[in-house]
Amino acid sequence: MNQGLPKRVLISGLGSIGRRYCRLIQTLWPSIELAALRIGQGRKVIEENHLSQCFFSIDEALAWKPDVCIISGPANVHVDQSLQFARREIPLLIEKPIGTGLEETVLRKELLDLAASVPIYVGYVLRQDPCAVIVRDILASGEFGSLVAADFLCGSWLPSWRPHQDYRQTVSALRELGGGVLLELSHELDMAQWLLGPLKPLNAFSRNSGFLEIDVEDQAYLLALDQSGSPISFRLDFCTNPARRMISLRYQKGEVSWDLLQGVVTKTGANQAISRYQVGATSDQRFRRQLELFWQYPSPYQSTLCSVQEGFRTLDLVVQARQLAVEKGGCS
Secondary structure: OOOOOOOEEEEEOOOHHHHHHHHHHHHHOOOOEEEEEOOOOOOOOHHHHHOOEEEOOHHHHHHOOOOEEEEOOOHHHHHHHHHHHHOOOOOEEEEOOOOOOOOOHHHHHHHHHHOOOOOEEEEOHHHHOHHHHHHHHHHHHOOOOOEEEEEEEEEEEHHHOOOOOOHHHOHHHOHHHOOOHHHHOOHHHHHHHHHHOOOEEEEEEEEOOOOOOOOOOOEEEEEEEOOOOOEEEEEEEOEEEEEEEEEEEEEOOEEEEEEOOOOEEEEEEOOOOEEEEEOOOOHHHHHHHHHHHHHOOOOOOOOOOEEHHHHHHHHHHHHHHHHHHHHOOOOO
Protein backbone atom coordinates (compact mmCIF):
# COMPACT_ATOMS: atom_id res chain seq x y z
CA MET A 1 0.00 0.00 0.00
CA ASN A 2 1.27 3.45 -0.89
CA GLN A 3 2.31 5.18 2.30
CA GLY A 4 2.17 8.73 0.93
CA LEU A 5 4.54 11.54 1.85
CA PRO A 6 6.58 10.75 4.98
CA LYS A 7 6.29 13.10 7.94
CA ARG A 8 9.81 12.56 9.29
CA VAL A 9 12.90 11.94 7.17
CA LEU A 10 16.33 11.20 8.62
CA ILE A 11 19.45 11.79 6.50
CA SER A 12 22.52 9.92 7.68
CA GLY A 13 25.58 11.83 6.52
CA LEU A 14 25.87 15.44 5.39
CA GLY A 15 28.47 15.14 2.67
CA SER A 16 27.74 16.56 -0.76
CA ILE A 17 24.97 14.04 -1.51
CA GLY A 18 23.40 14.33 1.93
CA ARG A 19 23.31 18.10 1.60
CA ARG A 20 21.70 17.77 -1.83
CA TYR A 21 18.95 15.61 -0.34
CA CYS A 22 18.46 18.20 2.43
CA ARG A 23 18.14 21.05 -0.02
CA LEU A 24 15.74 19.23 -2.33
CA ILE A 25 13.48 18.01 0.46
CA GLN A 26 13.37 21.41 2.14
CA THR A 27 12.54 23.10 -1.16
CA LEU A 28 10.10 20.61 -2.66
CA TRP A 29 8.44 19.16 0.45
CA PRO A 30 8.65 21.84 3.17
CA SER A 31 6.06 20.02 5.30
CA ILE A 32 8.51 17.16 5.96
CA GLU A 33 10.31 17.31 9.30
CA LEU A 34 13.97 16.76 8.49
CA ALA A 35 16.78 15.59 10.75
CA ALA A 36 20.35 14.44 10.23
CA LEU A 37 22.64 11.85 11.78
CA ARG A 38 26.28 12.91 11.98
CA ILE A 39 28.58 10.30 13.48
CA GLY A 40 31.87 11.35 11.90
CA GLN A 41 33.89 14.53 12.26
CA GLY A 42 32.43 16.35 9.28
CA ARG A 43 32.65 20.10 9.06
CA LYS A 44 29.78 22.37 10.02
CA VAL A 45 27.52 22.94 7.02
CA ILE A 46 24.81 25.51 6.39
CA GLU A 47 22.15 22.82 5.87
CA GLU A 48 22.27 22.05 9.60
CA ASN A 49 20.61 25.41 10.27
CA HIS A 50 17.43 24.22 8.57
CA LEU A 51 17.10 20.88 10.36
CA SER A 52 14.68 20.19 13.17
CA GLN A 53 17.20 17.88 14.82
CA CYS A 54 20.83 16.83 14.48
CA PHE A 55 21.82 13.55 16.13
CA PHE A 56 25.25 12.18 16.91
CA SER A 57 24.38 8.55 17.61
CA ILE A 58 22.14 6.00 15.92
CA ASP A 59 20.30 5.38 19.18
CA GLU A 60 19.29 9.06 19.33
CA ALA A 61 18.20 8.96 15.70
CA LEU A 62 16.13 5.80 16.23
CA ALA A 63 14.45 7.32 19.28
CA TRP A 64 13.24 10.17 17.02
CA LYS A 65 11.26 7.51 15.09
CA PRO A 66 11.84 8.57 11.48
CA ASP A 67 9.37 7.37 8.85
CA VAL A 68 12.20 6.78 6.37
CA CYS A 69 15.97 7.10 6.34
CA ILE A 70 18.40 8.12 3.60
CA ILE A 71 21.87 6.60 4.08
CA SER A 72 24.30 9.01 2.42
CA GLY A 73 27.52 8.70 4.43
CA PRO A 74 30.72 6.96 3.26
CA ALA A 75 30.25 3.57 1.59
CA ASN A 76 32.14 1.75 4.36
CA VAL A 77 29.26 2.39 6.82
CA HIS A 78 26.32 1.76 4.47
CA VAL A 79 25.57 -1.87 5.30
CA ASP A 80 26.05 -1.53 9.06
CA GLN A 81 23.87 1.58 9.32
CA SER A 82 21.25 0.17 6.96
CA LEU A 83 20.86 -2.94 9.09
CA GLN A 84 20.28 -0.93 12.24
CA PHE A 85 17.39 0.94 10.63
CA ALA A 86 16.01 -1.96 8.59
CA ARG A 87 15.77 -4.11 11.73
CA ARG A 88 13.29 -1.48 12.98
CA GLU A 89 11.38 -1.79 9.68
CA ILE A 90 12.31 1.74 8.59
CA PRO A 91 12.29 2.12 4.76
CA LEU A 92 15.70 3.02 3.36
CA LEU A 93 17.25 4.77 0.39
CA ILE A 94 20.95 3.87 0.41
CA GLU A 95 23.23 6.08 -1.62
CA LYS A 96 25.38 4.14 -4.07
CA PRO A 97 27.43 2.05 -3.78
CA ILE A 98 25.69 -0.23 -1.32
CA GLY A 99 29.05 -1.04 0.28
CA THR A 100 32.76 -1.45 -0.35
CA GLY A 101 32.85 -5.20 -0.96
CA LEU A 102 34.54 -5.88 2.39
CA GLU A 103 31.30 -6.52 4.28
CA GLU A 104 30.80 -9.80 6.12
CA THR A 105 28.69 -12.30 4.20
CA VAL A 106 26.31 -12.77 7.13
CA LEU A 107 25.53 -9.03 7.26
CA ARG A 108 24.99 -8.87 3.55
CA LYS A 109 22.58 -11.83 3.72
CA GLU A 110 20.66 -10.23 6.57
CA LEU A 111 20.14 -7.03 4.59
CA LEU A 112 18.94 -9.04 1.59
CA ASP A 113 16.52 -10.96 3.83
CA LEU A 114 15.19 -7.76 5.41
CA ALA A 115 14.64 -6.24 1.96
CA ALA A 116 12.00 -8.91 1.32
CA SER A 117 9.69 -7.13 3.79
CA VAL A 118 11.17 -3.65 4.27
CA PRO A 119 11.33 -1.22 1.31
CA ILE A 120 15.06 -0.72 0.68
CA TYR A 121 16.51 0.83 -2.47
CA VAL A 122 19.97 1.84 -3.69
CA GLY A 123 20.51 5.32 -5.12
CA TYR A 124 21.74 4.64 -8.65
CA VAL A 125 20.14 7.89 -9.71
CA LEU A 126 21.25 7.70 -13.35
CA ARG A 127 18.31 5.35 -13.88
CA GLN A 128 16.00 8.32 -13.32
CA ASP A 129 17.24 10.19 -16.38
CA PRO A 130 14.53 10.10 -19.09
CA CYS A 131 17.23 9.17 -21.61
CA ALA A 132 17.84 5.95 -19.70
CA VAL A 133 14.20 4.97 -20.11
CA ILE A 134 14.31 5.80 -23.84
CA VAL A 135 17.38 3.63 -24.33
CA ARG A 136 15.83 0.78 -22.38
CA ASP A 137 12.61 0.98 -24.40
CA ILE A 138 14.54 0.92 -27.69
CA LEU A 139 16.47 -2.16 -26.59
CA ALA A 140 13.32 -3.88 -25.32
CA SER A 141 11.65 -3.39 -28.72
CA GLY A 142 14.16 -5.77 -30.32
CA GLU A 143 14.08 -3.77 -33.55
CA PHE A 144 17.86 -3.90 -33.99
CA GLY A 145 18.29 -7.63 -33.42
CA SER A 146 21.05 -9.07 -31.25
CA LEU A 147 23.73 -7.09 -29.44
CA VAL A 148 27.16 -7.07 -31.07
CA ALA A 149 29.09 -4.98 -28.52
CA ALA A 150 28.66 -2.12 -26.05
CA ASP A 151 30.96 0.54 -24.62
CA PHE A 152 30.53 2.63 -21.46
CA LEU A 153 32.81 5.65 -21.14
CA CYS A 154 33.01 8.03 -18.19
CA GLY A 155 35.98 10.39 -18.15
CA SER A 156 35.93 13.15 -15.54
CA TRP A 157 38.08 15.49 -13.47
CA LEU A 158 37.86 14.79 -9.72
CA PRO A 159 38.98 18.27 -8.53
CA SER A 160 35.89 19.79 -10.18
CA TRP A 161 33.40 17.50 -8.44
CA ARG A 162 33.37 19.39 -5.14
CA PRO A 163 35.06 22.71 -5.90
CA HIS A 164 34.77 24.04 -2.33
CA GLN A 165 36.62 21.06 -0.79
CA ASP A 166 40.10 19.60 -1.02
CA TYR A 167 39.32 16.69 -3.33
CA ARG A 168 42.19 14.70 -1.78
CA GLN A 169 40.25 14.57 1.50
CA THR A 170 36.90 13.51 0.02
CA VAL A 171 35.28 10.09 0.04
CA SER A 172 36.20 9.63 -3.63
CA ALA A 173 39.92 9.84 -2.91
CA LEU A 174 40.18 7.79 0.29
CA ARG A 175 40.41 4.01 0.06
CA GLU A 176 39.13 3.35 3.59
CA LEU A 177 35.91 5.24 2.83
CA GLY A 178 35.18 3.48 -0.46
CA GLY A 179 36.98 5.70 -2.95
CA GLY A 180 38.40 4.94 -6.38
CA VAL A 181 36.80 5.04 -9.82
CA LEU A 182 35.31 1.54 -9.77
CA LEU A 183 33.11 2.34 -6.77
CA GLU A 184 32.60 6.04 -7.39
CA LEU A 185 31.74 5.59 -11.07
CA SER A 186 29.81 2.37 -10.58
CA HIS A 187 26.78 4.14 -12.10
CA GLU A 188 28.08 2.84 -15.43
CA LEU A 189 28.27 -0.74 -14.14
CA ASP A 190 24.74 -0.54 -12.75
CA MET A 191 23.41 1.01 -15.96
CA ALA A 192 25.01 -1.72 -18.08
CA GLN A 193 23.42 -4.49 -16.02
CA TRP A 194 20.07 -2.65 -15.88
CA LEU A 195 20.04 -2.39 -19.68
CA LEU A 196 21.74 -5.66 -20.64
CA GLY A 197 21.36 -8.06 -17.71
CA PRO A 198 24.02 -9.70 -15.52
CA LEU A 199 27.60 -9.44 -16.76
CA LYS A 200 30.55 -11.77 -16.39
CA PRO A 201 33.88 -9.91 -15.99
CA LEU A 202 36.59 -11.20 -18.29
CA ASN A 203 39.56 -8.87 -17.88
CA ALA A 204 40.40 -5.64 -16.08
CA PHE A 205 43.16 -3.13 -15.56
CA SER A 206 43.40 -0.23 -13.14
CA ARG A 207 46.07 2.21 -12.12
CA ASN A 208 46.86 5.30 -10.12
CA SER A 209 48.11 7.81 -12.68
CA GLY A 210 49.83 9.97 -10.08
CA PHE A 211 48.15 13.06 -11.51
CA LEU A 212 45.88 13.66 -8.49
CA GLU A 213 47.96 12.87 -5.37
CA ILE A 214 45.50 10.27 -4.10
CA ASP A 215 45.93 6.63 -3.01
CA VAL A 216 43.18 4.94 -5.04
CA GLU A 217 42.81 3.91 -8.67
CA ASP A 218 41.88 6.89 -10.84
CA GLN A 219 41.69 4.88 -14.07
CA ALA A 220 39.99 1.53 -14.66
CA TYR A 221 39.24 -0.54 -17.74
CA LEU A 222 36.96 -3.55 -17.65
CA LEU A 223 35.95 -6.06 -20.30
CA ALA A 224 32.90 -8.19 -19.53
CA LEU A 225 30.52 -10.49 -21.38
CA ASP A 226 26.74 -10.41 -21.33
CA GLN A 227 24.64 -13.56 -21.16
CA SER A 228 24.92 -14.07 -24.93
CA GLY A 229 28.71 -13.69 -24.90
CA SER A 230 28.77 -10.18 -26.41
CA PRO A 231 31.68 -8.00 -25.20
CA ILE A 232 30.92 -5.03 -22.94
CA SER A 233 33.73 -2.55 -22.25
CA PHE A 234 34.07 0.09 -19.54
CA ARG A 235 36.53 3.00 -19.53
CA LEU A 236 36.38 4.94 -16.29
CA ASP A 237 38.58 7.68 -14.89
CA PHE A 238 38.54 10.86 -12.88
CA CYS A 239 41.81 12.35 -14.07
CA THR A 240 40.86 13.80 -17.48
CA ASN A 241 39.49 17.17 -18.46
CA PRO A 242 37.15 18.03 -20.20
CA ALA A 243 34.65 15.45 -19.05
CA ARG A 244 33.08 12.99 -21.47
CA ARG A 245 30.37 10.46 -20.73
CA MET A 246 28.98 8.20 -23.45
CA ILE A 247 27.18 4.90 -23.84
CA SER A 248 27.29 3.13 -27.21
CA LEU A 249 25.39 -0.07 -28.01
CA ARG A 250 25.93 -1.69 -31.41
CA TYR A 251 23.44 -4.23 -32.75
CA GLN A 252 23.08 -6.33 -35.91
CA LYS A 253 20.75 -3.78 -37.48
CA GLY A 254 21.68 -0.49 -35.89
CA GLU A 255 23.25 1.46 -33.05
CA VAL A 256 22.00 3.34 -29.99
CA SER A 257 24.19 5.97 -28.35
CA TRP A 258 23.60 8.21 -25.35
CA ASP A 259 25.62 11.34 -24.66
CA LEU A 260 24.97 11.71 -20.94
CA LEU A 261 26.43 15.20 -20.63
CA GLN A 262 24.39 16.60 -23.53
CA GLY A 263 21.25 14.61 -22.67
CA VAL A 264 20.92 13.20 -26.21
CA VAL A 265 20.00 9.70 -27.37
CA THR A 266 20.76 8.89 -31.01
CA LYS A 267 19.29 5.88 -32.78
CA THR A 268 20.87 4.91 -36.11
CA GLY A 269 19.30 2.19 -38.26
CA ALA A 270 21.07 -0.11 -40.70
CA ASN A 271 19.83 2.14 -43.53
CA GLN A 272 21.55 5.11 -41.81
CA ALA A 273 18.20 6.63 -40.77
CA ILE A 274 18.87 8.69 -37.65
CA SER A 275 16.49 9.61 -34.82
CA ARG A 276 17.55 11.97 -32.04
CA TYR A 277 15.95 12.44 -28.64
CA GLN A 278 17.12 15.37 -26.51
CA VAL A 279 15.42 14.94 -23.15
CA GLY A 280 18.26 14.80 -20.62
CA ALA A 281 17.74 15.82 -17.01
CA THR A 282 19.81 17.84 -14.56
CA SER A 283 21.26 16.13 -11.50
CA ASP A 284 18.61 17.76 -9.30
CA GLN A 285 15.84 16.47 -11.56
CA ARG A 286 17.19 12.92 -11.34
CA PHE A 287 17.40 13.11 -7.56
CA ARG A 288 13.92 14.59 -7.35
CA ARG A 289 12.49 11.74 -9.43
CA GLN A 290 14.29 9.21 -7.25
CA LEU A 291 12.79 10.75 -4.09
CA GLU A 292 9.32 10.88 -5.65
CA LEU A 293 9.53 7.16 -6.37
CA PHE A 294 10.90 6.43 -2.91
CA TRP A 295 7.99 8.25 -1.26
CA GLN A 296 5.63 5.89 -3.11
CA TYR A 297 7.00 2.69 -1.54
CA PRO A 298 6.00 -0.03 -2.17
CA SER A 299 4.50 0.89 -5.54
CA PRO A 300 4.32 -1.02 -8.83
CA TYR A 301 5.73 2.06 -10.57
CA GLN A 302 9.17 1.74 -9.01
CA SER A 303 10.79 -0.37 -11.71
CA THR A 304 13.53 2.23 -12.21
CA LEU A 305 14.64 2.11 -8.56
CA CYS A 306 17.61 -0.15 -7.81
CA SER A 307 16.92 -3.07 -5.48
CA VAL A 308 19.27 -4.32 -2.78
CA GLN A 309 19.93 -7.44 -4.85
CA GLU A 310 20.85 -5.31 -7.89
CA GLY A 311 23.02 -3.09 -5.70
CA PHE A 312 25.02 -6.08 -4.48
CA ARG A 313 25.24 -7.41 -8.03
CA THR A 314 26.98 -4.20 -9.10
CA LEU A 315 29.22 -4.30 -6.02
CA ASP A 316 30.20 -7.87 -6.91
CA LEU A 317 31.19 -6.67 -10.38
CA VAL A 318 33.43 -4.01 -8.80
CA VAL A 319 35.07 -6.57 -6.51
CA GLN A 320 35.68 -8.99 -9.39
CA ALA A 321 37.09 -6.19 -11.55
CA ARG A 322 39.50 -5.19 -8.79
CA GLN A 323 40.65 -8.79 -8.35
CA LEU A 324 41.27 -9.13 -12.08
CA ALA A 325 43.15 -5.82 -12.11
CA VAL A 326 45.43 -6.96 -9.27
CA GLU A 327 46.24 -10.12 -11.23
CA LYS A 328 47.34 -7.85 -14.10
CA GLY A 329 49.53 -5.74 -11.83
CA GLY A 330 47.04 -2.90 -11.32
CA CYS A 331 45.86 -1.16 -8.16
CA SER A 332 44.51 -3.26 -5.30
